[in-house]
Amino acid sequence: MSMLEVAGLGHAYGGVDAVSDVSFVVEPGELVCIVGPSGCGKSTLLRCIAGLLPPTRGTVSLHGDRVVGVPSDLAVVFQDYSRSLLPWRTVAGNVEFPLRDRGLSTVERRSRVEEALSWVGLSEAAGKHPFELSGGMQQRVSIARALAYRPALMLMDEPFASVDAQTRADLEDLVLTVRASAGMTVLLVTHDIDESVYLADRVLVLSQSPATVVETLKVDLSSP
Numbered sequence: 500m501s502m503l504e505v506a507g508l509g510h511a512y513g514g515v516d517a518v519s520d521v522s523f524v525v526e527p528g529e530l531v532c533i534v535g536p537s538g539c540g541k542s543t544l545l546r547c548i549a550g551l552l553p554p555t556r557g558t559v560s561l562h563g564d565r566v567v568g569v570p571s572d573l574a575v576v577f578q579d580y581s582r583s584l585l586p587w588r589t590v591a592g593n594v595e596f597p598l599r600d601r602g603l604s605t606v607e608r609r610s611r612v613e614e615a616l617s618w619v620g621l622s623e624a625a626g627k628h629p630f631e632l633s634g635g636m637q638q639r640v641s642i643a644r645a646l647a648y649r650p651a652l653m654l655m656d657e658p659f660a661s662v663d664a665q666t667r668a669d670l671e672d673l674v675l676t677v678r679a680s681a682g683m684t685v686l687l688v689t690h691d692i693d694e695s696v697y698l699a700d701r702v703l704v705l706s707q708s709p710a711t712v713v714e715t716l717k718v719d720l721s722s723p
């Protein structure tokens with residue numbers, strides 16, 4: 500069964516279509532990138548898939564079940580890091596908090612927090628609060644939180660937009676490593692075609708607004 504099935508999805512803001520008739524499936528373990536020009540409707544599409552925005556038309560299904568509300572086996576990394584962390588919790592607390600839904604022991608939760616913060620190079624910042632960190636560091640905390648959670652499906656909206664080039668390259672490789680070891684399925688939105696070709700098994704290319712899938716590229720790095 501497919502991990503994710505999007506069928507005839509559309510979303511309109513006040514009668515104006517932002518996403519129009521998008522259909523695709525993502526198989527378990529795949530890393531699929533969605534690329535398209537700025538403003539074409541990528542974030543809107545991702546928010547519909549995450550259950551944060553009700554589709555105006557069409558359906559989203561996870562493991563064959565229609566998504567209504569926010570599914571529990573899903574994590575989202577937003578582009579807008581400033582709104583994604585809880586300001587009153589420490590960095591470690593932000594990474595740990597969602598793990599309380601995962602049925603993990605205190606010891607397991609602590610070890611996942613330590614591991615994820617070390618992955619993103621923020622072990623030293625565990626006891627700090629988000630406002631004490633730069634934007635790029637806050638974004639790394641969001642990524643650590645999502646990776647520590649190890650959802651069946653990870654949704655990422657321009658996750659590396661606010662970090663420098665070296666960190667971006669490190670984080671891209673981190674996502675590839677963790678998804679392979681945890682068997683995660685990843686759907687990642689970017690406007691950067693090079694990034695999508697580097698990361699993805701498959702790239703969905705969206706049209707100008709209102710977004711619809713115009714092409715699907717299979718990325719096969721094994722061929723010359």
Ligand code: ADP
Nearest residue numbers: 512517535536537538539540541542543544708
């Ligand atoms: P992208 O992520 O590709 O940049 P968005 O999904 O953010 O595109 O936006 C798609 C279109 O929907 C744009 O024209 C944008 O102005 C519009 N839009 C996005 N969010 C809202 C909103 N909350 N209310 C009204 N229009 C919106």
Ligand code: ADP
Nearest residue numbers: 587588589591592593595608609612613625626
């Ligand atoms: P908050 O003030 O946001 O509640 P805490 O600092 O009390 O956050 O930490 C919440 C949880 O995060 C702790 O119960 C623990 O499991 C985990 N945690 C805290 N500090 C660390 C750390 N340095 N390394 C790993 N896990 C930590």
